[in-house]
Amino acid sequence: MNVSKFTKYSHLADQALSQGTISAEDKLRILDDPDIELLPLLWAAYEVRFHYFKNNVRIHIIDNVQSGLCSEDCAYCAQSKNATHEDAAYPMKSEELILKEAEQAYKAGAFRHCMVFSGRDVGKNRIHKICEVVKKIKALYSMEICVSAGMLTPEEARLLVEAGVNRYNHNLNTSQRAYPKICTTHQYVRRVETIHxxxxxxxxxxSGVIIGMEESSKDILDMTSELAEVKADSVPVNFFMPIPGHRIKNPRKLTPGYCLKVLCLFRLAMPKTELRVAGGREMHLRSLQSFALYPANSLFANGYLTTGGDSVEATKKLIDDLGFDIERIDY
Ligand code: SF4
Known part of the structure; x- marks a missing residue:
């Protein structure tokens, strides 16, 4: 390949850097045009990634503080009451254990500690427990706290801030149009409302997405637009991992090449956002996992909420082999 061919999509990088995104036509072309060449596309995404993040990579490890038995019927989710396997369900960990895990994260050098609680809403009972434990963590350890605990009222959001929470995770998962296909117990607009x-x-x-359920390319474009609109600081991109008993009727057949194109699309559409390769990287990117770090600057290790994944050591090796630098590990 000569150099001009390699840089044939550099105009997309220029556009992303100068205008903060690329056109809807170009977004659609990335996903749907069979003549799009992957290597030049990865280069264009890398140009943008390098501009904002150099070769730095953040590793994230989730603390699943409360798991399973959620009232909702999200068709992809192993924590839904319809799908929760006995082994994957447990109530909120004790305060003592939560504090111990926070201490371990701090001692391991975490910049941010991320705690996930299953369930539709934060709710009256949990909000105070969560705030109390966050206050204790913040008093003891100098690190940021990210919480994921479902839908919020404005008052609950305020209480979390007062307690010292820095970041809130609430995934869009898919587009507004596709949402009724994956969930019937709540509406997409409620998710966006919580983010606001x-x-x-x-x-x-x-706020993350799951690719490979039943969405169209237009749905993926809508996800990039919505996430840009809510100014998401971090976007985890999951690739659908079918759990036993899931109710997604026609999961998309994901290939490593398609997953990489999706990641390039998100990087070019949202240049400054922390873009994280999330669930399904091992399953769907397979031997091309390291290529995902050309568009993405962040990834999970040690598995996901209810499924396993590559260890921290294996993930560090992947980054090291690519010649990239570990910026930090957040436990
Ligand atoms: S609301 Fe969250 S935890 Fe509950 S089923 Fe849906 S995705 Fe799973």
Whole structure:
């Protein structure tokens, strides 16, 4: 390949850097045009990634503080009451254990500690427990706290900020159009509402998507637009991992090449956002996992909420082999 061919999509990088995104036509072309060449596309995404993040990579490890038995019927989710396997369900960990895990994260050098609680809403009972434990963590350890605990009222968002929470995770998962296909117990607009409430209260926003359920390319474009609109600071991109008993009717057949194109699309559409390769990287990117770090600057290790994944050591090796630098590990 000569150099001009290699840089044939550099105009997309220029556009992303100068205008903060690329056109809808180019977004669609990345996903749908069979003549799009992957290597030049990865280069264009890398140009943008390098501009904002150099070769730095953040590793994230989730603390699943409460798991399973959620009232909702999200068709992809192993924590739904319809799907929760006995082994994957447990109530909120004791305060003592939560504090111990926070201490371990701090001692391991975490910049941010991320705690996930299953369930539709934060709810009256949990909000006070969560705030109390966050206050104790913040008094003891100098690190940021990210919480994921479902839908929020404006008052709950305010209480989280007062307790010292820095970032709130609430995933969009898919587009508004596709949402009824994956969930019937709540609406997409309620998810967006929670994100706005968290943002208005002063929290940073982490909001992810799941690719490979039943969405169209137009749905993926809508996800990039919505996430840009809510100014998501961090976007985890999951690739659908079918759990036993899931109710997604026609999962998309994901290939490593398609997953990489999706990641390039998100990087070019949201140049400054922390872009995280999330669930399904091992399953769907397979031997091309390291290529994902050309568009993405962040990834999970040690598995996901209810499924396993590569260890921290294996993930560090992947980054090292690529010649990239580990910026930090957040436990
Ligand atoms: S609301 Fe969250 S935890 Fe509950 S089923 Fe849906 S995705 Fe899973």
């Amino acid at each position: 409430r968290a943002r208005s209260a002063g929290l940073d926003i982490c």
